[in-house]
Amino acid sequence: MSRGPRPFQTLRDAIPIARIRGIVQVAERGPESLFDFTIAGAKPVAFVRVKYTESIRAVLAEILRDCDDEIRRLRSVTQDAALSCELWLRSRYGTWRFFRVTADALVELRRDGLPLGGKG
Structure with missing residues (x-):
C-alpha cells in the first residue's frame, strides 16, 4: 500500500535526516518555492530541495539534466x-544522495553535509 505521493513521502523521509544536522524549518510549498526546508544551527546553514528519482545511480551530467x-x-x-x-x-528503495549546489558545479556530500570522501 502506498504511503502517499512520492514527492511528499520524499520530503517526509528527509526531515529526520535533516534533524541530525540541526533545527529544521519547513518552507511553505508553492509553484515558486526555491527550497523545501532549511537546516539552522549547523554551519553552514543549509537550504535544501528534495526530489524523488528513479535513477539514483545517475552520473552528474544526468543529474544536472x-x-x-x-x-x-x-x-x-x-x-x-x-x-x-x-x-x-x-x-523508491530509500537510498539517498546529497549534493551541494554551487554557481557552477554539484559537489556530492555525505549524509552529515561534509563532502563525500572528505574528512570530518
Missing part, C-alpha cells in the same frame, strides 16, 4: 560561505 529546475532554483539563493544550497535525491 534531470534536476535542472531544482538546481536552477537553488542557484537563485544568494551564494555565501555561511550558506549551503543542497539537493537531496531519494530512490
Whole structure:
C-alpha cells in the first residue's frame, strides 16, 4: 500500500535526516518555492530541495539534466560561505544522495553535509 505521493513521502523521509544536522524549518510549498526546508544551527546553514528519482545511480551530467529546475532554483539563493544550497535525491528503495549546489558545479556530500570522501 502506498504511503502517499512520492514527492511528499520524499520530503517526509528527509526531515529526520535533516534533524541530525540541526533545527529544521519547513518552507511553505508553492509553484515558486526555491527550497523545501532549511537546516539552522549547523554551519553552514543549509537550504535544501528534495526530489524523488528513479535513477539514483545517475552520473552528474544526468543529474544536472534531470534536476535542472531544482538546481536552477537553488542557484537563485544568494551564494555565501555561511550558506549551503543542497539537493537531496531519494530512490523508491530509500537510498539517498546529497549534493551541494554551487554557481557552477554539484559537489556530492555525505549524509552529515561534509563532502563525500572528505574528512570530518
